[in-house]
Amino acid sequence: MQARSNPLPPAPTNLLDFQTMFPDEQACRDYLVQVRWPDGFVCPKCGVAGEPYRNASRPLVYECRSCRRQTRLTAGTMMHRSKIPLRYWFWAAYLFSAQTSGFSALELKKQLGLKRYETAYMLLRKLRAGTTRPHADKIGGEYAVEFDVAFVGGRTKGLGHGKTKKTMVLVAVEMREGKPPEDINEKAKQSFYAGRIRLRKVPNRKAETVDKFVQDWIEPGTAILTDGDASFGNLSALGFVHLPMVTKKDPAKIEGWVPLVHLVISNLKAWIHGTFHGAIRKKHLQTYLNEYTYRFNRRFSRMASFRTLLQIGTQVGPVTYAAHYAGRVPVRENFTRLPADVDS
Ligand SMILES: [Zn+2]
Numbered sequence: 001m002q003a004r005s006n007p008l009p010p011a012p013t014n015l016l017d018f019q020t021m022f023p024d025e026q027a028c029r030d031y032l033v034q035v036r037w038p039d040g041f042v043c044p045k046c047g048v049a050g051e052p053y054r055n056a057s058r059p060l061v062y063e064c065r066s067c068r069r070q071t072r073l074t075a076g077t078m079m080h081r082s083k084i085p086l087r088y089w090f091w092a093a094y095l096f097s098a099q100t101s102g103f104s105a106l107e108l109k110k111q112l113g114l115k116r117y118e119t120a121y122m123l124l125r126k127l128r129a130g131t132t133r134p135h136a137d138k139i140g141g142e143y144a145v146e147f148d149v150a151f152v153g154g155r156t157k158g159l160g161h162g163k164t165k166k167t168m169v170l171v172a173v174e175m176r177e178g179k180p181p182e183d184i185n186e187k188a189k190q191s192f193y194a195g196r197i198r199l200r201k202v203p204n205r206k207a208e209t210v211d212k213f214v215q216d217w218i219e220p221g222t223a224i225l226t227d228g229d230a231s232f233g234n235l236s237a238l239g240f241v242h243l244p245m246v247t248k249k250d251p252a253k254i255e256g257w258v259p260l261v262h263l264v265i266s267n268l269k270a271w272i273h274g275t276f277h278g279a280i281r282k283k284h285l286q287t288y289l290n291e292y293t294y295r296f297n298r299r300f301s302r303m304a305s306f307r308t309l310l311q312i313g314t315q316v317g318p319v320t321y322a323a324h325y326a327g328r329v330p331v332r333e334n335f336t337r338l339p340a341d342v343d344s
Helices: 015-021 025-036 086-098 105-112 117-129 207-217 251-257 259-276 282-297 304-315 321-326
Strands: 061-063 070-072 145-152 167-177 192-202 223-226 241-244
Touching: 015 086, 025 086, 025 304, 086 105, 086 117, 086 304, 105 117, 117 282, 117 304, 145 259, 167 207, 167 259, 167 282, 192 207, 192 259, 192 282, 251 259, 259 282
Parallel strands: 145 223, 223 241
Antiparallel strands: 061 070, 145 167, 167 192
16 A cells, blocks of 8 residues: 555534534535545546546536546545535534534434434445445554454343344453553453454354454454364464353353453443334344444444544445445445444
């Protein structure tokens, strides 16, 4: 990846800051240009960099001096073909990032004075695509990782023993040593706190499902702590340092062995319950897991996440309903790998 010569524009640190930075469409446009093309305009068609032709009557259009191709600032991004003024996008992104727990579409509709619920819903849906950095890094490496299976949503009552409507989610949490930068949870362990997390909705906890997840999301050679379940049986063979808890049946001991992953799981459940009143459809779950991951991994840099959201949003492709339902990130063909400061 080429080193960037221009730093990213600053993110607003509070409401007043936001108001000063983004008084009108022009200010939003200028900001978006900086996050989409930190090193200046690059023609998406011919790849030639250079100051584009501009036309005052069509402020969103950038024309390549080399091939004359006209590119809309928002084309091929999460704002693709949006008729909503950029100010609304920016407000929505700000509210979305600034809130600890997230925003419902109804609340967004009220706050922005939108006429239609659908507009608010669509804005949120597209912003959520900006919460997942395509080709995100694997976690672990120098940090050990706690790993477990969670059951999220649905009810188990009255289904009989061993039956569940809940969805299985694989949860990996990096163990960071020391005190967290900011005490977000009094339960945070004395000597370790949760670093980055990765979550995936899975159909089962078979070893092959588990194997795929750890290979996708955890650096080879990482020390992985789990309980004694057989589904984690291949981790050593896959090149990880597997540290299973030997005592299977003592919940207190397991709790002491993988406390961070259990903390994350209980916070995830509380978040789903609190923000969405548990009303998340199974097929949408991965989208919410992505949003949760985004919020969790950036909990110490919440305000910077406003910029991240817009930046990822300019790198992902238009968000289709199909991609949304599948919890997939639409990746633009000419996707440029995002810098590490955008990662989580
Ligand atoms: Zn061109």
